[in-house]
Amino acid sequence: MTQHSRRFKILQERDINRETFVEPWPEAGLTVTDSPFDPLPSLRVVDGQVVELDGRQRSDFDILDLFIADHALDLSVAEEAMALPALHIARMLADINVPRTEVLRIVGGCTPAKLVEIIRHMNVLEMMVGLAKMRVRRVPANQAHVTNKREHPALLAADAAEAALRGFAEIETTVGVARFAPFNALAILVGSQTGRGGVLTQCSVEEALGLQLAMKGLTTYAETLSVYGTERSFIDGDDTPWSKAFLAAAYASRGVKVRFTSGTGSEALMGHSEGRSMLYLEARCLLVVRGAGSQGVQNGSISCIALPESLPGGVRAVLAENLLAAMLGLEVASGNDALASHSAIRKTAKLMLQFIPGTDFIFSGYSAIPKADNLFGGGNFDAEDFDDYNVLQRDMQVDGGTRSITEDEALAIRREAARTIQVIYEELGFPSISDEEVEAAVVAHASTDMPVRDVVADLAAAESFLASDKTILTVVEALSRRGFTKTARNILEMGRQRVAGDYLQPAAIFDQQFHVQSGINAPNDYGGPGTGYRLDGERWQEVQGLHQVQSPRDFIADRIGVPVAQLAELGVAQRGSSGEVIVAVGPAFGTELTQTIGGLPHEDVLAAILTGIAREGLTARVVKVYHSSDLAAISHAGSEISGSGIAVGLQSRGTTIIQRRGLARLNNLELFPQSPSLTLETYEAIGRNAALYAKGEPTTPVPIRVDNWARLRLIVKTTLLHRRETEQIRDQPPTELYFDWEPDV
Numbered sequence: 001m002t003q004h005s006r007r008f009k010i011l012q013e014r015d016i017n018r019e020t021f022v023e024p025w026p027e028a029g030l031t032v033t034d035s036p037f038d039p040l041p042s043l044r045v046v047d048g049q050v051v052e053l054d055g056r057q058r059s060d061f062d063i064l065d066l067f068i069a070d071h072a073l074d075l076s077v078a079e080e081a082m083a084l085p086a087l088h089i090a091r092m093l094a095d096i097n098v099p100r101t102e103v104l105r106i107v108g109g110c111t112p113a114k115l116v117e118i119i120r121h122m123n124v125l126e127m128m129v130g131l132a133k134m135r136v137r138r139v140p141a142n143q144a145h146v147t148n149k150r151e152h153p154a155l156l157a158a159d160a161a162e163a164a165l166r167g168f169a170e171i172e173t174t175v176g177v178a179r180f181a182p183f184n185a186l187a188i189l190v191g192s193q194t195g196r197g198g199v200l201t202q203c204s205v206e207e208a209l210g211l212q213l214a215m216k217g218l219t220t221y222a223e224t225l226s227v228y229g230t231e232r233s234f235i236d237g238d239d240t241p242w243s244k245a246f247l248a249a250a251y252a253s254r255g256v257k258v259r260f261t262s263g264t265g266s267e268a269l270m271g272h273s274e275g276r277s278m279l280y281l282e283a284r285c286l287l288v289v290r291g292a293g294s295q296g297v298q299n300g301s302i303s304c305i306a307l308p309e310s311l312p313g314g315v316r317a318v319l320a321e322n323l324l325a326a327m328l329g330l331e332v333a334s335g336n337d338a339l340a341s342h343s344a345i346r347k348t349a350k351l352m353l354q355f356i357p358g359t360d361f362i363f364s365g366y367s368a369i370p371k372a373d374n375l376f377g378g379g380n381f382d383a384e385d386f387d388d389y390n391v392l393q394r395d396m397q398v399d400g401g402t403r404s405i406t407e408d409e410a411l412a413i414r415r416e417a418a419r420t421i422q423v424i425y426e427e428l429g430f431p432s433i434s435d436e437e438v439e440a441a442v443v444a445h446a447s448t449d450m451p452v453r454d455v456v457a458d459l460a461a462a463e464s465f466l467a468s469d470k471t472i473l474t475v476v477e478a479l480s481r482r483g484f485t486k487t488a489r490n491i492l493e494m495g496r497q498r499v500a501g502d503y504l505q506p507a508a509i510f511d512q513q514f515h516v517q518s519g520i521n522a523p524n525d526y527g528g529p530g531t532g533y534r535l536d537g538e539r540w541q542e543v544q545g546l547h548q549v550q551s552p553r554d555f556i557a558d559r560i561g562v563p564v565a566q567l568a569e570l571g572v573a574q575r576g577s578s579g580e581v582i583v584a585v586g587p588a589f590g591t592e593l594t595q596t597i598g599g600l601p602h603e604d605v606l607a608a609i610l611t612g613i614a615r616e617g618l619t620a621r622v623v624k625v626y627h628s629s630d631l632a633a634i635s636h637a638g639s640e641i642s643g644s645g646i647a648v649g650l651q652s653r654g655t656t657i658i659q660r661r662g663l664a665r666l667n668n669l670e671l672f673p674q675s676p677s678l679t680l681e682t683y684e685a686i687g688r689n690a691a692l693y694a695k696g697e698p699t700t701p702v703p704i705r706v707d708n709w710a711r712l713r714l715i716v717k718t719t720l721l722h723r724r725e726t727e728q729i730r731d732q733p734p735t736e737l738y739f740d741w742e743p744d745v
Contacts, residue, residue: 015342020310029273029281032264032308032317033116037275041114043082045075054113062231064284067241072291074108081109090121093130093327096528100133107327112283115327119279119320124353127316127323132357133526134326136296136519137507138533140358142401143333144168144368146188147375151180151458152450153425154418154433154441157191161417162410163368164195166386167403169509170221172365174204174375177455181205183430183462185218186475187421193490194417198510200257200503204376207247214256217472217495220503222251223259223298223333223364227288229281232272245292252293255498257508259296259333260289264317265304278308282321290328295506297325298364300335300354303377309340309350319353326359331507331519337365339378347380355392355400358533360507362400370446383445393543399535404546415442420479420487427478428470431457555717556593556724559653564590564603566740573623573736576643580619581690583609584638585737587626587728588652596654597717598676600683607741608680609648612687614743618644618694620687622737629725632666635659637734644694648686653721654678658690669693670701676714677705 011017024031044052050069051058061069081089089106092098110118122130144163148155160171173188175181185203192199200220203213213219225244228234234241244260251258262285264278273281282299289297301308301318308314322334334354341347354362366389367379374382381389386402393400418441422433431454440450472495479488493514497503503510505518526532535543567590576582583606590602606622613620623641625634635649635657645661646669654675657668670689672678685702692699711718 015344016346018342019346020306022310024311026277027275029268029275029278030307030311031277032311032314033120033277033279033320035275035277035280038116038277038280039113041082041086041111041117043073043078043111043114045078048075050075054111063234063240064229064231064288067291068112068284068287070291071241071245072287073111076109077105078109081106082111082114086114086117087121089118090126093118093133093323094122094126096129096133099527100524103134103327104329108329112280112287115283115286115324116277116280119324122320124316124319127319128353128357131319131323131326131354131359132532133524134323135358135360135524135526136326136329136331137360137509137517138522138524139517140399140401140533141169141361141509142167142363143170143172143361143365144363145337145365145374145376145379146171146173146191146368147184148369148373148447148450149176149375150447150450150453151176151184152437152441152447152453153183153187153421153458154437155444155447155450156184156187157194157417157421158414158441158444159369160188160191160201161195161413162405164192164199165405165409165413166368167401168199168366168368169401170200170202170361171368172202172204172223176375177459178205178209179459179463181209181213181462182216182218182466183458185213186424189218189472189491189494190421190424190475190487191417193494194420194487195413196512197490197493198512198514200509211247211250211254212466214251215254216466216470217498219256220494220498221257221259223261225258225260225294226266227260227262227285227292228267228270228272229262229276229284230267230272230274232274233267233270236270236272241288241292244288248292248294252504255501255504257503258294259298259331260292260294261298261302262286262289263299263302263304263335264321265301265307269304269307279317279320283324286321286325286328286330289325289330294330295504295508296331296333296360298333298335299325300333300364302335302364303338305335305338305340315350315353318350322354322359329506329519331360333361333364334359336363336380337367337376338380339371340380351380356396356398358399366402373446387546387548390543390546393535394546397535397540397543399533399539399543403542406547411442418442420484423482423484424475424478427482428465428474430461430465552716552720556720558599559593559595559597559721560724561594564594564601566603567591567622568738568740569624570736570738573621573641573734575641576621578643579694580621580643581613581687581694582638582642582647583620583622583650584625584634584647584734585622585650586629586631586634586652586725587624587730588629588725589624589650592724592728593652593721596652596675596678597714597721598654598678600654600678600680602652603741604680605650605654605683606739608683609650609687609690610739610741611743612684612689613691615684616688616691616695618691622739623734624737625734626728626730626732629722629729631655631657632668635668636665639663641734646690646694648690651675651722652725653718656683656686658686658693660693672702672704674704674707674710676710677707
């Protein structure tokens with residue numbers, strides 16, 4: 001008979017086992033690093049021209065080799081860089097005494113294979129240190145995704161406004177239907193500038209259409225210029241490195257910030273890996289990005305993330321590609337956007353590799369909407385994780401680029417944004433947005449909460465708007481006419497910044513006063529402990545101020561009430577006679593504290609214990625122990641004066657012991673540590689068992705219910721209740737109490 005392990009069956013049902021794990025297959029490109037087909041580093045320069053690159057002669061160069069050789073390498077430092085052992089450069093990266101500028105200088109002369117060889121010497125911890133040092137901008141930031149399946153303008157505007165208020169520096173949208181692009185771009189522009197001035201926005205669409213949107217002023221950055229690590233992948237995309245460089249220049253000439261997009265796994269997914277490892281191909285991509293003059297890159301495997309994760313070292317390789325980009329002086333939007341795992345543990349562990357050291361944009365798209373509404377294919381973290389993410393920042397004193405907001409703040413800004421886009425639609429003659437739609441957008445969680453719109457009419461209006469000469473200036477005029485001056489002013493300022501062009505600096509974002517923060521005027525200056533950006537001052541106070549935070553005193557306010565009227569002190573307690581059980585309570589019982597942690601009134605708890613004792617025909621005395629708040633000491637003191645030697649020790653928060661004279665303090669007959677789980681029925685059973693012990697009769701221990709989550713929920717309250725109890729300690733002997741009650745026996 002075949003045996004099966006119950007434990008293995010349960011393990012098999014865990015989320016992690018919904019993933020796919022495969023062995024490496026280098027020929028198919030299914031290896032993240034160290035493919036046997038990866039070339040060895042080499043570089044030979046003759047008369048200022050690269051004639052050999054990573055083992056390939058110039059006559060054999062493909063388009064990437066040619067572009068990298070002619071545009072991406074700093075030949076003034078190349079000989080020095082290639083001569084340095086890769087291990088030496090790896091140590092420079094991890095060494096806090098080597099400045100970032102020196103690493104940038106050396107890396108500028110490294111070929112793709114040399115870059116990969118450097119990474120080969122580094123573990124995850126060392127790469128995180130390197131990333132903390134090599135990040136372009138001093139302060140990390142974050143980018144949000146805002147989309148919805150119904151492409152509803154009021155909901156897009158409301159979600160963008162909330163995302164801006166939550167601190168996201170960039171907001172990206174996309175479309176389910178391409179013709180919606182101008183309206184979706186307009187909605188998040190309006191929403192973001194309502195939520196907070198200076199948020200950069202983009203609409204991820206086909207590149208020519210994206211440029212058209214930018215020229216109308218509807219977007220302020222672009223990151224959908226994809227590059228690949230093999231020639232065939234480029235050609236299949238109807239592109240070359242030169243065409244990408246030209247397109248980047250077209251955006252930049254119109255004042256639009258540009259990032260390219262790459263990431264491990266894309267070439268294998270397209271069937272054109274040439275047997276090379278994913279990281280080697282990504283190194284080629286990054287040198288193309290640099291050679292094309294882009295200020296940065298969106299990388300971190302992005303939508304291919306499940307492919308490297310199926311292989312050994314896949315998550316390490318994703319961190320490595322982020323580090324390589326930073327080493328090349330590129331702004332890094334480090335992925336973490338596409339859904340990376342069924343396992344909450346695994347997806348969070350992956351995030352920490354970028355979250356802890358910080359990148360220019362920790363997410364290249366935190367899903368600020370529910371996963372089901374994310375047209376980018378789900379989100380690794382989404383709107384339902386806002387509170388978790390904010391707590392992570394607070395836990396680690398790490399700036400993750402977001403802030404906590406209250407429900408009232410969210411409702412107010414969502415209403416303002418939805419009303420603003422409604423007014424624009426009215427003024428520009430677009431299909432109207434009803435008051436019902438506005439109010440639905442204010443409180444909606446997802447697009448399923450929104451009324452259905454006439455899609456045909458919206459698409460026709462969107463196409464007409466795109467073809468017209470209307471621009472953001474038309475929008476500004478409309479808002480000004482209707483008195484929406486704040487949003488109008490912010491949108492106009494975004495247009496002015498396009499003309500100024502200051503935010504074309506590396507890793508540029510705006511603060512709330514539209515001041516550019518970039519790698520030029522706010523460069524990363526990390527050089528080890530005590531240097532670089534630290535989460536402190538006002539920003540640290542903001543991160544600490546979660547909307548859930550309350551005063552510690554509030555946790556026990558409901559346990560402090562009017563002293564229990566039925567209790568009165570009678571004097572110093574004396575040892576009694578046989579046939580009795582002592583109930584020894586803590587020094588705050590019934591006076592400073594009047595309920596257990598589970599909310600049971602002290603008089604009811606005491607009555608239940610005494611009822612249980614009485615049902616077994618014994619008498620009981622109640623004694624207050626003043627000299628200690630420790631339960632073992634309370635119960636020990638009670639047993640010393642109990643005629644039968646049996647005592648029930650009871651802390652004010654409800655934790656209970658049945659103790660017998662002669663046992664060591666930390667030994668006992670029965671312990672009930674899970675006070676939140678104790679009921680009045682349990683307390684009565686405790687009293688009954690104490691009486692049975694006193695009579696010397698066989699006793700079955702009272703069943704206890706274990707709640708593994710109680711400590712997580714209640715440890716703060718437990719601490720505060722115990723502190724309150726401890727404050728009442730006095731140097732006086734146990735005092736007998738009179739308890740006025742009617743036994744129910």
